[in-house]
Amino acid sequence: MQKLPLLSARRHIDVCNGDADGLCSIVQWRLHEPLAASLVTGLKREIALLDRVQAGQGDDVLVCDLSMQRNRQALMRLLKGGARVRYFDHHEVDDIPLHPKLEAHIDVASDVCTSLLMDRHLEGQFRAWAVVGAFGDNLTEVADGLATGLGLGVEDRRRLRTLGEAINYNAYGDSEQDVHIAPAHLYAILIRYRDPLALLEHESIGHELEALRQDDLRQAAALMPHWEDTHASAYLLPDAPWSRRVIGCLGNALANAQPQRAFAILKATESGGLVVSVRAPLCAPKGAGELCRRFGGGGRSGAAGIDHLPVQEMEKFLQVFSVTQWGESFSPAFTEQR
Ligand SMILES: [Mn+2]
Secondary structure, X not given: OOOOOOOOXXXXXXXXXXOHHHHHHHHHHHHHOOOOOEEEEOOOOOOOHHHHOOOOOOOEEEEEOOOHHHHHHHHHHHHHOOOEEEEEEOOOOOOOOOOOOEEEEEOOOOOOOHXXXXXXXXXXXXXXXXXXXXXXXXXXXHHHHHHHHOOOOHHHHHHHHHXXXXXXXXXXXXXXXXXXXXXXXXXXXXXXXXXXHHHHHHOOHHHHHHHHHHHHHHHXXXXXXXXXXXXEEEEEEOOOHHHHHHHHHHHHHHHHHOOOOEEEEEEEOOOOOEEEEEEOOOOOOXXXXXXXXXXXXXXXXXXXXXXXXXXXXXXXXHHHHHHOOOOOOOOHHHHHHO
């Protein structure tokens, strides 16, 4: 039977984090189901993106790599309005609503990311894109293993890694003025290619982003740690366009270079506070989320953050950071001291 062209009023709305994991999840889905869809995305820090979505009866909404916890109200509004929602994510969530119109693919294991959940759902159809997303989320080992399974050699694996890290880098900034290309515009380039290696061959964007990322990392490398001991280091960054961009990949770069060490990166903000990013040691990725939650932040066990730390809390934060037992829960002895 011949398929009729799709002329219904049904709208397709894709919503994702503007980092590599988010964008590469949507890319996989839209290569699989190439329908005209509108995209709602933003910078890394813009999490409550479902608030911006209007959809109702008969509409299809795809959500990728956005905390369900942080978008729950908007999700319930869309479901009640009659929209069908497919939700793929790997961020912690207290409970997933049961609703006939919600299809949730949530897995918070530390070795998965949203691109990998999409890859699982699509049974590896666009695995090279899943690999790019996973490299972007710093799941280097998993990504490298999957790429090897695709028969890719060391050079191609390195290319996919660089692309993932470059896309991820591009999502960090306070506003679109800080970043090289708005994530929505970057998506429009990515989706032209079924194979990310072909994108690298035909487009300059991957190489441009990587060159800028290296420039910003060089600026950061010139800084001395604000505090360090044998197992952890804390850096204090000024508020500048380069530091607003580099804050995401600097943690990964430091963690990859010294997998035994925990890192805290504190950056001054325009409003006079600090934004904090914490990495547990790569080889014992536990404790970061717990530490950040004590200061009003959140995140996963291996990587977490605090959106706003008052300057007067900095010393207290550094003190708790310095006594954190990485790889296990906080020691009872320390809990009693508080
Ligand atoms: Mn992610």
